[in-house]
Ligand SMILES: Nc1ncnc2c1ncn2[C@@H]1O[C@H](COP(=O)(O)OP(=O)(O)OP(=O)(O)O)[C@@H](O)[C@H]1O
């Protein structure tokens with residue numbers, strides 16, 4: 001069981017949500033609850049049903065069956081009212097390139113019916129947060145991809161939403177711009193905003209999410225914190241040791257054979273390389289293991305240039321889970 005939930009009411013509650021196109025099912029009885037202030041990443045291969053899910057939650061398309069609630073408001077019964085609860089950053093950048101950033105925000109604010117003085121105040125704050133104040137009167141078509149993306153997030157925040165949906169918010173951005181957007185998301189989270197995001201960048205999901213859900217063929221196959229997912233695939237830690245003297249690797253392997261029988265670890269190695277990789281049994285106490293391996297290296301006069309442990313990352317988890325027949 002995943003304990004990474006708090007006891008409050010979910011901000012986003014998805015119940016048996018389903019979307020069928022003709023005979024093909026795109027989202028299949030999806031059930032997810034996301035709690036206030038959580039960042040939840042929905043992962044899945046191309047065509048898994050992520051955008052279709054977000055499109056249903058943002059009332060762009062009608063579910064075939066099931067229901068959803070945003071801040072306890074029934075999305076099917078109140079499709080208009082619910083629009084005031086969330087902001088959305090869609091997969092394609094949806095801003096007017098032939099307008100300035102200020103104009104984009106201003107027209108959107110007018111659509112929301114925000115009063116002029118209040119609107120100008122909000123726009124100013126959002127442009128400061130997005131680091132775009134000095135470019136506010138430039139045409140958005142002259143912005144870089146990262147700047148356009150930041151403006152899209154500012155647009156999504158204009159109506160003070162409690163919930164933010166973001167479909168691949170950092171696609172195509174350089175590493176620095178991606179990290180700036182991560183920073184923005186974290187500060188929104190600190191303000192208590194709940195974020196449902198999809199991404200193909202697993203480092204992004206790992207850096208940002210409280211919980212992760214993986215969908216395949218429209219079905220949620222697993223969800224939980226990264227630690228929980230690692231556990232789910234029986235992920236183990238590997239230890240990498242690089243040797244100073246490559247020529248002696250064959251001897252080292254014999255020696256490590258003995259070590260292996262004592263410590264019950266598996267040896268993964270490549271004869272052409274200058275290293276040895278040990279796969280630790282699950283639940284190994286790393287500190288004890290490191291002590292005994294240091295002792296072993298010293299006792300056998302094995303000189304090494306590098307020693308590190310490698311924890312499985314989300315990519316290992318994702319590949320394992322999307323390749324499994326049954327979870
Ligand atoms: N308007 C539509 N008509 C028919 N099928 C559709 C429609 N929209 C989506 N689908 C199908 O629904 C499935 C899920 O698509 P969706 O866009 O939700 O995937 P995704 O997980 O967002 O993928 P990606 O990572 O490529 O963005 C796909 O098989 C897609 O072909």
Ligand SMILES: [Mg+2]
Pocket residue numbers: 050051052091167
């Ligand atoms: Mg998509």
